[in-house]
Amino acid sequence: MGVKVKLFSKLREGREKEVCTKECMYDLTGSDTVEQAVEALNVNKEDIKILLVNGLDAELTTPLKDGDTVSVFPPTGGM
Secondary structure, eight states: OOEEEEEOGGGGTTOTTSSOSSEEEEOOOSSOBHHHHHHHTTOOGGGOOEEEETTEEOOTTOBOOTTOEEEEEOOOTTO
């Protein structure tokens, strides 16, 4: 099943040649974390301001399980 990763705002820019642009699937390989999922999608960690897993605050070290949804937001005006 895997994990759905949603990218927002400028994190979508320049992804036209990527497999996905705003909503991506990440296949779990074991005890994966949010950090492994965003790295696999070539998202620069410095560009991340807010992380959510299933709508709840998360960290890069948050473990993932099948069916989770990760939402990744960049800094926006004034953040």
